Amino acid sequence: MVPYLSEEEFELFRRLIRKHVGISFSSAKKFTLQRKLTSRLSGLGLESYRAYYHYLLHDKEGGWELRQLINAITVGQTEFFRHVKQFELLANVVLPQIVTQKKTAKKLRIWSAGCATGQEVYSIAMVVDDMLEDSNDWDIKILATDIDTDALKFAYKGLYPQDCVQQVPSEYLRRYFKKRVGKDAGFCVVGKTLRKNILFRRLNFMRSGFSFKSDIIFCRNVMIYFDTGVKKKLINNFFNVLERDGFLCLGHAESLIGIDDRFDLVSRSIYKVKK
Numbered sequence: 001m002v003p004y005l006s007e008e009e010f011e012l013f014r015r016l017i018r019k020h021v022g023i024s025f026s027s028a029k030k031f032t033l034q035r036k037l038t039s040r041l042s043g044l045g046l047e048s049y050r051a052y053y054h055y056l057l058h059d060k061e062g063g064w065e066l067r068q069l070i071n072a073i074t075v076g077q078t079e080f081f082r083h084v085k086q087f088e089l090l091a092n093v094v095l096p097q098i099v100t101q102k103k104t105a106k107k108l109r110i111w112s113a114g115c116a117t118g119q120e121v122y123s124i125a126m127v128v129d130d131m132l133e134d135s136n137d138w139d140i141k142i143l144a145t146d147i148d149t150d151a152l153k154f155a156y157k158g159l160y161p162q163d164c165v166q167q168v169p170s171e172y173l174r175r176y177f178k179k180r181v182g183k184d185a186g187f188c189v190v191g192k193t194l195r196k197n198i199l200f201r202r203l204n205f206m207r208s209g210f211s212f213k214s215d216i217i218f219c220r221n222v223m224i225y226f227d228t229g230v231k232k233k234l235i236n237n238f239f240n241v242l243e244r245d246g247f248l249c250l251g252h253a254e255s256l257i258g259i260d261d262r263f264d265l266v267s268r269s270i271y272k273v274k275k
């Protein structure tokens with residue numbers, strides 16, 4: 001039987017999680033958290049939430065268990081070309097402006113912040129490669145980061161079941177993926193053209209320094225889990241690493257209203273640093 005998580009214990013974990021990950025668990029999500037904690041408890045052979053809480057505080061393995069908990073509580077829902085209109089805007093509005101600004105330096109930096117299992121960063125890489133005819137002459141780096149190490153491993157592998165790549169336009173599928181045979185039959189793997197410019201890294205927005213100077217940052221469907229204070233800090237950090245005239249793409253349900261007024265809304269949750 002799943003042991004009951006008392007209000008007091010819920011509060012302890014809620015605070016711990018907010019402090020380390022930024023995610024705010026509302027009271028409505030108490031049973032979701034209880035379920036996730038129970039699976040960690042049984043994995044460690046612990047009998048109470050309090051024992052688990054102390055285990056986390058005094059983790060002798062340098063934070064390993066905290067990482068496992070983080071992997072369990074993060075929501076990695078994603079898909080290729082999610083919010084497809086944003087990718088159309090990336091191709092037709094955002095990239096043309098950046099390419100014009102950077103035509104001499106030929107240096108392009110994009111960050112997929114909260115990349116989950118990689119569908120977002122590969123979608124970006126496809127659009128960039130397709131759009132830049134002379135892409136080989138450009139110094140392109142696309143940074144893909146997430147706090148969830150399981151999601152990152154999956155992203156790095158780049159191996160997706162067929163039904164996962166349904167939203168990928170057929171021309172892109174043909175150009176950028178390879179169909180697997182044998183034990184991976186029914187899967188497609190991302191090809192070298194996309195991989196060559198992508199760097200995968202673990203990064204916790206609440207802990208790590210932000211140093212990747214970016215022309216475009218995608219941070220979509222991440223802030224919805226954060227409260228206003230955490231959102232403000234995160235956006236301020238993004239502001240500090242965005243180039244002048246840089247773009248910030250948020251999820252459709254996210255906005256900068258009441259968070260930061262140093263950006264102009266371009267369209268569909270795409271923002272540009274104000275002049």
Ligand SMILES: C[S@@+](CC[C@H](N)C(=O)[O-])C[C@H]1O[C@@H](n2cnc3c(N)ncnc32)[C@H](O)[C@@H]1O
Pocket residue numbers: 020021022023074075076077078079082113114115116117120145146147148151203204205206219220221222251
């Ligand atoms: C719903 S997914 C969004 C994936 C993708 N950006 C998209 O829109 O399809 C949210 C991601 O944010 C990551 N995340 C949550 N808190 C984080 C933190 N503090 N630092 C870094 N990543 C975090 C989660 O691990 C998860 O993979």
